[in-house]
Amino acid sequence: MSTTFTVDSATSRATPTPKPMKRVTIPSIMARKGQDNAEPLVMLTAYTVRTAQLLDPHCDILLVGDSLGQVIYGLPSTLPVTLDMMCAHGAAVSRGSYHAAVVVDMPFGSYEASPVQAFESASRIMADTGAAAVKMEGGAAMAETVRFLTERGIPVMGHVGLTPQAVNALGGYGARGRSDAEYEKIVGDAKAVADAGAFAVVVEGVVETLADAIVEALDVPVIGIGASANCDGQVLVTEDMLGLFERTPRFVKRYGDMSGMMTEAVEHYAREVRAREFPSADQVYKPKD
Ligand code: KIV
Numbered sequence: 001m002s003t004t005f006t007v008d009s010a011t012s013r014a015t016p017t018p019k020p021m022k023r024v025t026i027p028s029i030m031a032r033k034g035q036d037n038a039e040p041l042v043m044l045t046a047y048t049v050r051t052a053q054l055l056d057p058h059c060d061i062l063l064v065g066d067s068l069g070q071v072i073y074g075l076p077s078t079l080p081v082t083l084d085m086m087c088a089h090g091a092a093v094s095r096g097s098y099h100a101a102v103v104v105d106m107p108f109g110s111y112e113a114s115p116v117q118a119f120e121s122a123s124r125i126m127a128d129t130g131a132a133a134v135k136m137e138g139g140a141a142m143a144e145t146v147r148f149l150t151e152r153g154i155p156v157m158g159h160v161g162l163t164p165q166a167v168n169a170l171g172g173y174g175a176r177g178r179s180d181a182e183y184e185k186i187v188g189d190a191k192a193v194a195d196a197g198a199f200a201v202v203v204e205g206v207v208e209t210l211a212d213a214i215v216e217a218l219d220v221p222v223i224g225i226g227a228s229a230n231c232d233g234q235v236l237v238t239e240d241m242l243g244l245f246e247r248t249p250r251f252v253k254r255y256g257d258m259s260g261m262m263t264e265a266v267e268h269y270a271r272e273v274r275a276r277e278f279p280s281a282d283q284v285y286k287p288k289d
Contacts, residue, residue, distance in 0.1 A: 022099075023097075023098065023099060023100070023101060023132070024060050024061070024099065024100055024101040025101065025132070026101060026132055026133055026155040026199050029041065029060065029061065029101060029199060029200060029221060030199050030200070030220055030221065032221055032232060032233075033218075033219060033220055033221045033232055034219075038232070040231070040232060040233050040234060041060045041061060041200075041221055041223060041232060041233025041234075042058065042059050042060050042061070042233065042234070043059060043060060043061040043062070043063055043223055043233055043234065043235035044059050044062065044063070044235065044236060044237075044238045044241070045062075045063045045064070045065040045067060045068075045071075045235070045236070045237045045238050045239075046062040046063070046064060046093045046096070046097075046238060047064060047065075047068040047071065047072050047089045047092070047093065048072075048089070048092055048093070048096070049092045049093070049095050049096035050096065051093075051096070051238060052092070052093040052094075052095070052096030052097045053096040053097070055097075055100070055238065056096065056097040056098060056099050056100050057099060059099075059100040060100060060101065060233070061100055061101050061102075061103055061223075061233075061235075062093055062097055062100045062101070062102050062103070063103050063104075063105070063135065063235060064086065064089050064090045064093050064102065064103070064104040064105060064129070064131070065105050065135075065237065066078040066081045066086065066105040066107050066108070066164075066165070067164070067237050068081065068085065068086075068089055069081040069085075071237060071239050072089075073085075077164065077167055078107070078108060078164050078165055079108045079109075079165060079167075081105075081107040081108065082107060083107055083110050083121055083124065083125070085107070086104055086105060086106075086107050086125060086129075087104075087124065087125060087128040087129055090102065090104040090125060090128065090129030090130075090131050091128060091129045091130065093129075093131075094129050094130035094131060101132040101133065102129070102130070102131040102132055102133075103131060103132065103133045103134065103135050103157050104125045104129055104131040104133075104134055104135070105134070105135045105136075106118065106121060106122060106125070106134050106135065106136045106137075108165040111136055111142075111145060112138070112142075114145075115144055115145045115147075115148030115149070116148075118136070118145045118148065118149060119148060119149060119152060119154070122134045122149055122154045122156075123154065126154060132155060133154070133155035133156065133157055133199065134149070134154060134155075134156055134157070135156070135157040135158075135159055135202065136156055136157070136158065136159065137159040137160075137163040137164070137165045137166065138158075138159070138160075138163060138166075138189075138193075139158075139160045139185070139186070139188065139189020139190065139192055139193060140188060140189050140192040140193075142158075142193060142196075143192040143193055143195070143196040144196070146158065146193050146196035146197055146198050147196040147197050149197075150196070150197030150198070150199075151197070155199050156193075156197065156198050156199065157198060157199060157200050157201065157202060157223075158190070158193035158194065158198035158200070158201040158202065159201070159202040159204065160186055160189040160190045160193065160201060160202070160203055160204075160214075161176050161177065161186055161203045161204045161205055161206040161210075161211075161227070162174075162175065162176050162204045162205030162206065162226070163204070164204075173205065173249075174205070175205045175206060175207060175226065176205055176206050176207075176210075177206040177207045177210035178207060183207075183210050183213075186203075186206060186210060186214070187210065187213055187214055187217060190203065190214045190217065190218060190222070191217055191218065194218045194219065194220050198220060199220055199221075200220050200221040200222070200223055200232075200233075201214070201218060201220060201221075201222050201223070202222075202223045202224075202225065202235060203222055203223070203224050203225075203227045203231065204224075204225045204226055204227065205225070205226040205227075205251070206226070206227055208227070208228045211224055211227035211228035211230070211231060212228050212230050215228070215230050215231055215232065221233055223235050225251065226249065226250070226251030227251075236252060236253075237252075239258070240252040240254075241253060241254060241255045241256070242254075242255065242256040242258040243255070243256045243257045243258050243259055243260070244258040244259050244262075245259065246259065
């Protein structure tokens with residue numbers, strides 16, 4: 001599959017925004033931290049071109065998260081997600097966006113072995129997708145890798161707290177930081193990746209006071225998911241907040257009822273097909289007079 005991110009609006013079913021816009025840059029995201037009364041950063045996941053087009057005008061950052069493993073592919077976790085999958089979806093999201101900075105997740109197994117392995121994977125993601133940055137799970141253990149990449153021109157977003165790629169080690173997806181030891185470890189993880197050069201850090205699934213402590217401790221934006229309203233930005237999985245799934249985690253607010261809307265529309269279609277009401281005269285081609 002080609003992963004080129006060149007926009008070809010002439011052949012596209014969708015209608016990309018024709019206006020040239022300046023994309024949000026990584027330095028401008030970093031600068032938000034020091035600003036007085038800065039608006040929180042708005043980040044959502046996107047995996048496909050049409051979703052990217054619809055989200056782009058409203059978001060500062062589009063995250064091509066490895067959550068696509070569950071959301072798009074029905075996988076049991078993010079662990080089986082591959083670099084090929086991230087590159088294909090990352091390129092689609094770049095094709096569909098003009099404004100937001102695109103950040104692509106490094107999939108499990110593509111970066112943990114060494115800084116060199118991480119550089120090879122991250123440079124492929126950047127070249128194939130046109131993304132502005134990669135995101136990487138892990139704290140102090142990944143600090144050397146974060147430094148290696150950032151010193152070589154690859155912006156890195158950190159991800160600490162509940163790190164889904166470590167689900168087997170953590171024993172589940174429950175909130176982290178309830179014990180003093182784990183609280184201190186996660187604050188240390190966030191500081192380690194920020195000190196190593198991460199331009200922003202996602203803090204996922206932690207007790208609110210821990211998220212607040214990280215916001216206080218870091219000089220770069222902290223983007224929360226299941227964290228705290230005091231974070232410098234918020235991120236959700238788009239399909240969760242649109243209500244595509246029956247079950248949503250506690251930290252998700254449903255801003256829509258996509259599953260209800262789809263079910264209603266598909267039931268209506270099926271009824272009309274079975275009753276021979278669709279297609280009607282409006283949807284069929286007549287011979288030319
Ligand atoms: O993969 C993902 O979607 C993520 C966000 C939930 C932060 O990492």
